[in-house]
Amino acid sequence: MRVHWHRRDLRLADNRGLTDAPDRPIGLFVFDDDVLAHAGAPRVEFMLDALEGLRGAYRTRGSELLVRHGDPATVVPRTAAALDADVVSWNRDYSGLARERDERVRTSLDSAGVTPQQVHDAICHEPGSITTNAGDPYSVYTYFWKKWRNREKDEPRSIPELARADPETEPLPSVTDLGFDDPTADVPKAGTDAARELLDAFLEADVYRYGEARDYPAEACTSRLSPHLKFGTIGIREVDERVRKLLDDSVGERRESVAEFRSQLAWREFYAHVLYFNPEVVTANYKTYPNPIEWEDDEALLEAWKRGETGYPIVDAGMRQLREEAFMHNRVRMIVASFLSKDLLIDWRRGYAHFRELLVDHDTANDNGGWQWAASTGTDAQPYFRIFNPMTQGERYDPDAEYITTYVSELDGADPTVIHSWHERTPTERANAAPDYPEPIVEHSQRRERALEMFERARDDNDE
Structure with missing residues (x-):
């Protein structure tokens, strides 16, 4: 018998790990505390829903998806031994932490006399x-x-023949069983x-x-x-x-x-x-500058950004969509990321961490690449001197303010021309148009100049 260890391949169809290794497989999923420590409630709920469907697919075919909790380097060999399996297969993951984990599992399996079979799939x-x-x-x-x-x-790949087995398994936990609060966002069906x-x-x-x-x-x-x-x-x-x-x-x-x-x-x-x-890019800039970037990391500004109360309508709409749906439109992701790093002058890592907690689709490689692109620290990144104007972006990509007013209720009914010129309006005009919506927390033109100065200091290779 073969055990197939599922991680980021919660399906039977088109799964090379299931089809490209010898023997009929039985499935295994391990709740790993080291992975859960970097997860957010929306992702965990989506994952549990996906696991429910995957377990059902195994059972329909007379097999089983085993569920375990613990360190995979211990749990995977123990499960293989209990089933008298001589092969454990899994699909490769490409982050640094995942590769370190997989190497520990491979070493443990070798020591137990079980053949590890790693397959390219993702x-x-x-x-x-x-x-x-x-x-x-x-x-x-x-x-x-x-x-x-x-x-x-x-x-x-087609769905392969699975091992006919009905071993004892643990029930799937709930989000709260795993130590998370129930997500407040509307998590999509998995x-x-x-x-x-x-x-x-x-x-x-x-x-x-x-x-x-x-x-x-x-x-x-x-x-x-x-x-x-x-x-x-x-x-x-x-x-x-x-x-x-x-x-x-x-x-x-x-x-x-x-x-x-x-x-x-x-x-x-x-x-x-x-x-x-470049596994280090999860916490380090891909692009190096002669000097450190002097991020300001103002906590009050960061919290206003997280709440969607910056006074920049399309930024706030994006941040509220994130909170409500555990999702954000890609163009808006670029806008809010640029706003955090170039208008608020806050380290991109703070924004990345917030996205990692709330996004249902958080992917280390993709999100890190997007954040570093916006912050001008990544591969093939936005040049540091090209700074999104959040008002222009809103007017260009949401001209009728339909997206904005969907998520920023205080602006519902306000004229789109007022919404897109909010930063230019007088306090009286703002109070008349949308009394509950905040004034801009920063002045974009001023912050743009400070961002340019910040990056130019970082780029200065003069030793003086």
Whole structure:
């Protein structure tokens, strides 16, 4: 018998770890306290829902998903021994901490005389397989994308035969059993069926306008697949195959729009490669400057940003969407990240930690890459002198303030021209338009100059 240790592959279909290792598998999931320590309640609830569906899929096929709690380096070999299994398979993870954990498990299995079988599954191409002509990993997305899009992809795998077994297992815990408060956000439905429903609906219509509408949050023209890709409730090969078929069948602007969506799949993979070769970026700047960046880290400003009470409407809408839905539109993620690092001059790591706690789709590689891009500290990052104007961004991408007023109730009924010029209005005009909405906590033009000065000091390689 073989044990398959599930982590970020909570599905049976298109799962290479289940199909590419010998013998029929029985499933195992281990609640690891070291992983849970970095989780947030919305992600845990989504994960538990996905596990419920996965366990049901195993049982429908006469098998079982075992549930255990503890250190995987101890639990995985013990489970294998109890089942008299001679192989344990799992799909590779690419963060530094995950690789350290997996090495400990591999060593423990070797000592127990059990064969560890690690399989490539989570992304289309393993780190190190797409490189520059000199053999180095890419640090610029555009060049990575040109090779990624033309590289042959594996076909999705079918569900394999599973081990016929009914061993004793633990019940699935609740969010509170695991030490979290029940999430206040509306967490989306998890599981492969839910992921496929989202994919079907998106590819039926919205993908054809994705290229022109994806940056407009009120349009909601995104797939919402990110938590499913994070937890692997749907396989990346299945998604990419469906998108490629549409690409082959489309022409003109429709084809360009489908290609734009496919490029976002490549962005996720690009950041996974970056993290694999640079595991330190989780806590350190990817891009180094001669001098430290002098972040100000004002706690009062940080708390106002978290609450969505900055007086910058599109920033506040994004932060409130995050709190209500455990999700934020991607364009707005860039805006709020830029605002934190360039207007409030707060270290990007503080914002990353807040997103990690609240986002249902938090992915270490993708979120870290996005935050460092906005903060001008990452690979292929926004140049430090290009600073988003939050009012201009709101006017450009939410011209009718439809997105803003969905989440900022104090502005409901206010004229969009007033909303988009809130920073320019007099106290009397603000009181008349929306008396309960706060005044701007900083002046953007002044903070922009301070941000430029901050980065120029960091860039100054003069020893004087």
